[in-house]
Amino acid sequence: MAAPDDVAAVATLLGRAPQGDFEVVVRRADGQPVVIANAPLLDDGRPMPTRYWLVDPDLLRRVGTVEASGGVRTAESVVDPDELAAAHARYAAERDALVPADHPGPVPFGGVGGTRQGVKCLHAHLAYVLAGGDDPVGRWVQAQLEATP
16 A cells, blocks of 8 residues: 555546555655556556656656657667566566466456557566666666756
8 A cells, every 4th residue: 555645646646536545656856756566556456567667857857858759669669578578577577477366357368568568558568677676678778867957
């Protein structure tokens, strides 16, 4: 369960109340949330495929700029597809291990950002790397951000 202050901060960053349980796993130096780890199921039982969610407004804007300049296609073309597939599998395994064994409804699917292969969302890949995941696309995004401060 997230602390009430974290729920309030994340609600402000999202512009809406969070729809499921989460924890802040990466913070800025001032304590503000950067990345949250979502529970695999929302409060109403629907699946939440995106385990790691980027909520920092500055990073969201900067990654959006990379995406707008063709970053998704570029990232897909420069990373090793086998390494990317392994990242999707690790991400899915970590998230899926948190689904209660007796959950009767649908479960999340896919890997990073809810996709089974390729690249869907640079924000999700960066969030995974910032949270400690091994993801070639997230590392590529980091390098792009470092190259353009």
